[in-house]
Amino acid sequence: MARPAKPLLSREAILHAALAQLDATGTLALPALARELGVSTSSLYHHVKGGREEVIEGIRGLLSVSAMLSDRRPGETWRDFTARWATSYRAAYAAHPAVVPLMTAQTVAHPATLASYETLAQVLHDAGFGDQDLLHVMTVLDSFILGSALDAGAPVEVWADSGDPDSALSRARGATLAQPGDRSERAFRLGLESLLAGLEDLRR
Structure with missing residues (x-):
């Protein structure tokens, strides 16, 4: 045959x-x-x-090659690059939120992923973040991005309405649902800008 x-x-x-x-x-x-x-x-x-672990790391590589940045544009500030890096990274995982718990359960080893993190590390280092803070800064960014990717897979109504007109949470819930666009995306933008502003203070 x-x-x-x-x-x-x-x-x-x-x-x-x-x-x-x-x-x-x-x-x-x-x-x-x-x-x-x-x-x-x-x-x-x-x-x-390598079995299951190799499959998971391979999936990490698929997402990294398709979305995680490893290039810095000429004249791009550290904040602009980091925002672009975070947005691209979050978009890749927001499309596949079920992979997030698996990615955080084992050491990052895929070359394409490490190359992207290396670019971020170099950008942050050049911006003045010292070696003693650099890995912590990247961990904070990573945790925020992956948490936001999980949030992208959450229900549209994350919190139930208590029906209490005096409830601050219920009022906020109603106001948020009335806003156009994606709640998770808006929250990501707010969080990212706040995080970058806080890191700017640390850099000083």
Whole structure:
């Protein structure tokens, strides 16, 4: 019997299928992934020898290559670059919020992701953030961005209406729902500007 013209399975196909599984179910299970691809679980390990952890890191790489920045525009300030970096990063993960808990559970190792973080680190270093603060600054940014990406997958109405006309929360809820556009996106913009302003004070 002749071999198929193209391989039935590839690392890239596995990663894309795993990302689709996460989007659809919120979980990553290699046996279920193998069934969906029509292969045995052992066949998956031929392409991703590190198993589940390698698949997760591969998904991180997919999102990094498609969205995380590793270039700085000529004359771009550290705040402008960081805002652009954060916005792009958040958009990639907001489209796939189920991946966020998996990404935070293991060490970042994908070369494309590390290259993006290296660019951010260099921009921040050049802006005057010292080595003793730099990793903490990046962690704060990372935590905010990933939290905002999770919020993008939250219900439109995050807080229930108590029905109490004197409730500050209920009034704020109503006012927010009346605003045009995406609540999570507006919250992200507010948080990012506030965070960058606070980091500016730290830099001084």
